[in-house]
Amino acid sequence: MSPTDSVLQVRGLSKSFGANTVLRGIDLDVPRGKVVALIGPSGSGKTTILRSLNGLELPDAGSVTVGASGGTSTGVEPQRPSLTLDFDAKVSPKEVAALRDRSAMVFQHYNLFPHMTVLQNVIEGPVRVQKRPRAEVVAEADALLKRVGLFEKRDSYPFELSGGQQQRVGIVRALALKPQLLLFDEPTSALDPELVDDVLAVIKELADEGWTMVIVTHELAFARQTADEVVFMDGGVVVERGPASQVLRKPQEERTQQFIRRLLHEI
Amino acid sequence: MDFDLFWSSLGPLLLGAVKGTIPLALASFALGLLIALLVAVMRISTSKLANGVGRVYVSLIRGTPLLVQLFVIFYGLPAVGVKIDPWPSAIIAFSLNVGGYAAEVIRAAILSVPQGQWEAGHMIGMSRNQTLLRIILPQAARVSVPPLSNTFISLVKDTSLASLILVTEMFRVAQQVAAFSQEFMLLYLEAAMIYWVICLALSTAQTRVEKRLDRYVAH
Numbered sequence: 286m287s288p289t290d291s292v293l294q295v296r297g298l299s300k301s302f303g304a305n306t307v308l309r310g311i312d313l314d315v316p317r318g319k320v321v322a323l324i325g326p327s328g329s330g331k332t333t334i335l336r337s338l339n340g341l342e343l344p345d346a347g348s349v350t351v352g353a354s355g356g357t358s359t360g361v362e363p364q365r366p367s368l369t370l371d372f373d374a375k376v377s378p379k380e381v382a383a384l385r386d387r388s389a390m391v392f393q394h395y396n397l398f399p400h401m402t403v404l405q406n407v408i409e410g411p412v413r414v415q416k417r418p419r420a421e422v423v424a425e426a427d428a429l430l431k432r433v434g435l436f437e438k439r440d441s442y443p444f445e446l447s448g449g450q451q452q453r454v455g456i457v458r459a460l461a462l463k464p465q466l467l468l469f470d471e472p473t474s475a476l477d478p479e480l481v482d483d484v485l486a487v488i489k490e491l492a493d494e495g496w497t498m499v500i501v502t503h504e505l506a507f508a509r510q511t512a513d514e515v516v517f518m519d520g521g522v523v524v525e526r527g528p529a530s531q532v533l534r535k536p537q538e539e540r541t542q543q544f545i546r547r548l549l550h551e552i
Numbered sequence: 553m554d555f556d557l558f559w560s561s562l563g564p565l566l567l568g569a570v571k572g573t574i575p576l577a578l579a580s581f582a583l584g585l586l587i588a589l590l591v592a593v594m595r596i597s598t599s600k601l602a603n604g605v606g607r608v609y610v611s612l613i614r615g616t617p618l619l620v621q622l623f624v625i626f627y628g629l630p631a632v633g634v635k636i637d638p639w640p641s642a643i644i645a646f647s648l649n650v651g652g653y654a655a656e657v658i659r660a661a662i663l664s665v666p667q668g669q670w671e672a673g674h675m676i677g678m679s680r681n682q683t684l685l686r687i688i689l690p691q692a693a694r695v696s697v698p699p700l701s702n703t704f705i706s707l708v709k710d711t712s713l714a715s716l717i718l719v720t721e722m723f724r725v726a727q728q729v730a731a732f733s734q735e736f737m738l739l740y741l742e743a744a745m746i747y748w749v750i751c752l753a754l755s756t757a758q759t760r761v762e763k764r765l766d767r768y769v770a771h
Contacts, residue, residue: 341671378679385677396672400690400768410676413686442768462676
């Protein structure tokens with residue numbers, strides 16, 4: 286992989302909350318059009334990495350680089366200059382804004398805006414922040430909502446939707462921002478079991494389409510089908526990483542084996 | 553009971569309400585809300601200074617009687633060379649007072665909005681102020697309508713205190729007619745009745761606003 290082909294490069298990311306160290310020098314590379322799944326027990330630091338990639342946490346040390354290349358292999362989203370945030374120095378609000386312009390997040394609890402309709406939720410960022418023409422944004426939003434089967438719900442409020450529908454709106458809201466990098470924070474763990482598949486199907490489709498994504502998940506079967514690489518974390522370090530089939534089927538490290546065994550037993 | 557006096561004084565009293573009580577309450581409430589919003593934002597800011605100033609302000613307003621605040625501004629300030637007319641004095645005192653109480657209401661309402669809403673606002677690229685205005689405050693508004701209605705209803709009745717600094721509002725009219733006719737019971741009950749009717753109307757308005765803001769939550 287040539288460095289220019291990399292959408293995301295994370296180097297030496299470290300973060301403590303008080304006396305509690307959650308990240309101890311994490312490296313991560315995501316090539317264009319690839320999907321990386323972060324797995325690991327709760328408290329392993331995987332969500333903190335993801336949040337750092339959207340500036341929702343500011344690491345104490347290390348750097349994050351989002352390359353100039355596109356977030357999909359087809360490159361439909363606007364190209365932005367390469368950006369590096371160096372957390373060893375103080376990062377400015379401007380740099381954080383630039384990072385957020387490049388990455389978009391889908392939250393575990395959807396975090397839709399309850400006082401806005403589905404359509405308003407989707408177009409708020411592109412219209413208010415990115416200042417793009419409203420008519421154009423609405424047309425794109427409608428097309429995205431059709432894709433996930435929620436066009437009829439465009440004028441509904443979030444409380445009128447099921448959890449699975451809300452999460453699909455959450456995904457559309459992220460896509461509408463035309464990011465280079467899509468981040469998913471346990472996108473199905475707040476859902477009733479029968480609603481999980483619809484959401485996973487949408488994410489799988491985006492992966493097949495060539496979006497560059499980082500997904501924190503507990504769904505091992507989904508990770509195996511969707512992710513190109515699986516990264517297993519524990520105690521703030523990467524314990525094992527490799528192709529999805531290898532890490533999930535034939536893990537080398539004992540901690541990985543234990544974790545996967547425990548997760549499979551729960552089912 | 554002297555019904556002739558009741559009817560003949562009703563006109564002047566209502567005029568006092570329309571030209572005094574109601575505009576005084578409306579102006580003070582509007583200004584008070586602006587002050588409250590500013591103080592609430594100071595109280596949730598990370599700046600220790602802003603936070604401290606906000607805290608002292610709220611403490612002073614809530615810790616001293618409204619009548620004393622009114623007298624300090626109208627009768628006290630001239631001693632240090634600041635002479636303010638009755639109407640502006642009343643509006644300043646009432647809006648500062650509302651500002652202190654409503655600031656705490658608004659602060660609590662802002663804090664009641666889940667942290668995830670701030671994060672979602674930031675995720676789509678909004679600054680802190682944009683998120684506050686577009687995402688947080690509309691949701692905080694819903695929670696703060698009942699307590700802010702209380703504040704407004706109290707304010708309407710508190711405007712009667714302005715009669716003591718020579719503002720011609722409804723209660724001052726009632727006092728004048730009562731002094732002239734010596735019918736104290738009649739005039740003060742009549743004034744009480746008008747306050748009550750105004751507050752009933754406000755309660756109805758409150759219900760409507762609540763219904764409107766509730767349209768986006770599950771029932």
